[in-house]
Amino acid sequence: MTVSIIGTGQSPYTRHPHPGTETSQVIARAVRNALREAGLSPGDVDGFAVSSFTLNPDHAIDLAWRMGLRLTWLMQDTNGGASAGGMLQHAVRAIEAGDAKVIVLAAGDLMDGPAFSQLVASYNRATQDHLAPLPMKGPNALFAMLTTRQMEVLGLTREDYGHIAIAQREWAADNPGAVYRKALTMDEYLNAPAVATPLGRYDCVPPVTGADAIVLVADPGNSRPRAKVLTVRASYNADQQAGDGLETGLRACAQPGWEEAGIGPKDVGLACVYDDYPSMVVAQLADLGVLPADDHPADFIKRRIATRELPVNTSGGQLSAGQAGAAGGMHGLVEAARQLMGTAGARQISVRHAVVSGYGMVLYRYGACATMSVLEAAK
Amino acid sequence: MSAVVQECRNCRSLLFPARLFCPVCGEDSFSTVAAETGTIEQTTTLSDGIVLATVALDGGLRLIARLTGSEAEPGQSVPLTNDPVAGSGANAYIPIHTTLNEDQS
Numbered sequence: 001m002t003v004s005i006i007g008t009g010q011s012p013y014t015r016h017p018h019p020g021t022e023t024s025q026v027i028a029r030a031v032r033n034a035l036r037e038a039g040l041s042p043g044d045v046d047g048f049a050v051s052s053f054t055l056n057p058d059h060a061i062d063l064a065w066r067m068g069l070r071l072t073w074l075m076q077d078t079n080g081g082a083s084a085g086g087m088l089q090h091a092v093r094a095i096e097a098g099d100a101k102v103i104v105l106a107a108g109d110l111m112d113g114p115a116f117s118q119l120v121a122s123y124n125r126a127t128q129d130h131l132a133p134l135p136m137k138g139p140n141a142l143f144a145m146l147t148t149r150q151m152e153v154l155g156l157t158r159e160d161y162g163h164i165a166i167a168q169r170e171w172a173a174d175n176p177g178a179v180y181r182k183a184l185t186m187d188e189y190l191n192a193p194a195v196a197t198p199l200g201r202y203d204c205v206p207p208v209t210g211a212d213a214i215v216l217v218a219d220p221g222n223s224r225p226r227a228k229v230l231t232v233r234a235s236y237n238a239d240q241q242a243g244d245g246l247e248t249g250l251r252a253c254a255q256p257g258w259e260e261a262g263i264g265p266k267d268v269g270l271a272c273v274y275d276d277y278p279s280m281v282v283a284q285l286a287d288l289g290v291l292p293a294d295d296h297p298a299d300f301i302k303r304r305i306a307t308r309e310l311p312v313n314t315s316g317g318q319l320s321a322g323q324a325g326a327a328g329g330m331h332g333l334v335e336a337a338r339q340l341m342g343t344a345g346a347r348q349i350s351v352r353h354a355v356v357s358g359y360g361m362v363l364y365r366y367g368a369c370a371t372m373s374v375l376e377a378a379k
Numbered sequence: 380m381s382a383v384v385q386e387c388r389n390c391r392s393l394l395f396p397a398r399l400f401c402p403v404c405g406e407d408s409f410s411t412v413a414a415e416t417g418t419i420e421q422t423t424t425l426s427d428g429i430v431l432a433t434v435a436l437d438g439g440l441r442l443i444a445r446l447t448g449s450e451a452e453p454g455q456s457v458p459l460t461n462d463p464v465a466g467s468g469a470n471a472y473i474p475i476h477t478t479l480n481e482d483q484s
Binding site for chain 1 (some may be wrong): 395396402420421422423424425426429431432433439441443444445463472473474475476
């Protein structure tokens, strides 16, 4: 059985949510928009999954109740940037197994200043006990040091990372939903205020309030545009946090993933990789094989990403569109589905296959969760 | 001056933060040991001037520290401490919580 995405929806990303905005409302809006695009109503849904850092004290069942969903399949995922892939993995199997027919996956957060501060201070026990008291406010410093390691190993410079940020900003110009759309120059990138050396402001994602959702069904067999899910793979705690973080769990996902998808990394016309930092774009493209081991990363960035020969993160990614908490993991999935379904508006590209990655949950030194999905355009 | 880390009683692997099972041998009996020095691998300077570092112990365990006292460079060996107001010279401060000591068996 083939499972396909037939609808996508977002709650508009904003840096300044209206006072009184609740996480549940933001998620519900993305769900409503995704159902509307799929031509369905809440009464058609029998499976629902959600990921959110700020839903407390509610859970998935509270959201289902408040949205009027009567379900035979329900899950909640806690893996942040990798949660979309995790929910997709489970949802595909649930539809294949007959547990549900129409599943909505959603992720979103109210991520204003206090919510962000609370999240990063109490992310997990290790953070509470060993990082927050340094003091460290969020993961920027950890990825700064990871970026330094990558610069040494791959011979990359700040300009190379700048080309990634600038290319994504160019895509964001055509995404009305992105919070940063104005062209970014190399000068502005290099001279932006330092956040944690060598990272500057434009290496880091702007926290936003927002949500993303998709609707999944068994292959409908009609001529509606859809994004078929060819494979979903996940890896958790691949290296016990004992490595350098330059390889992600995607490295283990890649070979079985491409095998199941029936295509190779050279065949994708779009890569939506989890861009919490430009260095992680490089790491994930390399782990997936999209950036070949025998290619030079700096040359690959200039020759293929900057020129749009290989479209990467065509929404602008989280670096330009914003990171809506746990929705950061759903952001690339929604964008890839939109490109494959032909609903990407002014930034629409011609593409048949897309690879999407999720990454996240910094345990102590870097992220421990990774997911890989390959999607195909179908009618 | 030193910082505590977890040691597996069975295979002697050093671990930090504390684990429940040893990722190397799978046993669940641990003690805490004092680590005295580490080598700075990378540093990062935050916008408020705080310098954080990745510090490696002999054997490869890596810790995240704040460098206090005088300046220190990658490649340099520094004393480790769990005291945020350690004495003179360059020190690598590793915050701990008392729970690290609670699971000795």
